[in-house]
Amino acid sequence: MKETGYGTASGKIILMGEHAVVYGEPAIAFPFSGTNITAAIYPSTANTLDCLFYRGALDKAPASLKSVKALIHRFIKDFQIQRSFQLKIDSTIPAERGMGSSAAVAVAITRAFFDWLEIDATQKEILTYVEHAEKIAHANPSGIDAAAISGTSAILYQKGLALKPFDAKIDAFLVVADTGIKGQTRQAVKDVARLFEQDPKNVASLIEKIGQLTLTAQQALLENNPLVLGECMDQSQTALKALGVSHPALDDLIAEAKNAGALGAKLTGGGRGGCMIALAENHAAGKAIQQKLSDSGARAVWMQGLGVYANV
Numbered sequence: 001m002k003e004t005g006y007g008t009a010s011g012k013i014i015l016m017g018e019h020a021v022v023y024g025e026p027a028i029a030f031p032f033s034g035t036n037i038t039a040a041i042y043p044s045t046a047n048t049l050d051c052l053f054y055r056g057a058l059d060k061a062p063a064s065l066k067s068v069k070a071l072i073h074r075f076i077k078d079f080q081i082q083r084s085f086q087l088k089i090d091s092t093i094p095a096e097r098g099m100g101s102s103a104a105v106a107v108a109i110t111r112a113f114f115d116w117l118e119i120d121a122t123q124k125e126i127l128t129y130v131e132h133a134e135k136i137a138h139a140n141p142s143g144i145d146a147a148a149i150s151g152t153s154a155i156l157y158q159k160g161l162a163l164k165p166f167d168a169k170i171d172a173f174l175v176v177a178d179t180g181i182k183g184q185t186r187q188a189v190k191d192v193a194r195l196f197e198q199d200p201k202n203v204a205s206l207i208e209k210i211g212q213l214t215l216t217a218q219q220a221l222l223e224n225n226p227l228v229l230g231e232c233m234d235q236s237q238t239a240l241k242a243l244g245v246s247h248p249a250l251d252d253l254i255a256e257a258k259n260a261g262a263l264g265a266k267l268t269g270g271g272r273g274g275c276m277i278a279l280a281e282n283h284a285a286g287k288a289i290q291q292k293l294s295d296s297g298a299r300a301v302w303m304q305g306l307g308v309y310a311n312v
């Protein structure tokens, strides 16, 4: 065991397929380099936690940190950790905005523990721990957040199937904007389930439609077809809105992005607030959309290259 352990994780973006993925449809996601989180473990006289929401004894941490607490206790138990430590978490991922902050916290902490224990863990081993924490945080997560954040490339994710990482070849940029409104993923997932019970035929067809659009979008990513990808994003937003998971603030930013020339725009993640994404055909178009979204009141706006520009 080393003196200190260190782990990082980025946020995630769901490009296509949120909510439908809970019902077994495919979804596309990738790590989002605009935001990140670090977890560091230092020797201490007692087990303590130091993060934005709480600083103090691990066992007295508030209920909002119960998944973090459970994850740490699982490491203590599984690896019979006797040494006391301080776990420090620093994050630029906005909480509850559809960027997977809870999964990212879990990935960063898991990596920090494995680093501290000097274990070279595989993504599968990391996921076992992250999924344990995510089940406590979200009740019925599809697992896409954990899978996207613990990897390094775009993935096609389908519940119960092996992860399918792929290289997006698309020559385009993604603008990501935060409405500043806390999303309610847990509630949104529950409400879609209720709607499914009330109107099974209609909801099943919306979910299926999102799944088909996701597969078309993946093809567009592989064949460098931004126009088709943009159209898939627009149609997916229409379906997500019909499922009741959009929000007026998301709708406004989506409309502004489209007016500013976006090829497509939609919410990302759980919805009901949180973040939206817009597809830009090149860097200059992305900058113009970014400016428009900032002027329209977005709390924060980022731009990330897709495919061929992934690291721009």
Ligand code: MEV
Pocket (backbone or CB within 6 Å): 014, 017, 018, 019, 020, 021, 022, 098, 100, 138, 140, 141, 142, 143, 144, 145, 185, 189, 269, 270, 271
């Ligand atoms: C949340 O980032 C994505 C949802 O599809 C929920 C899930 O997959 O667990 C809304």
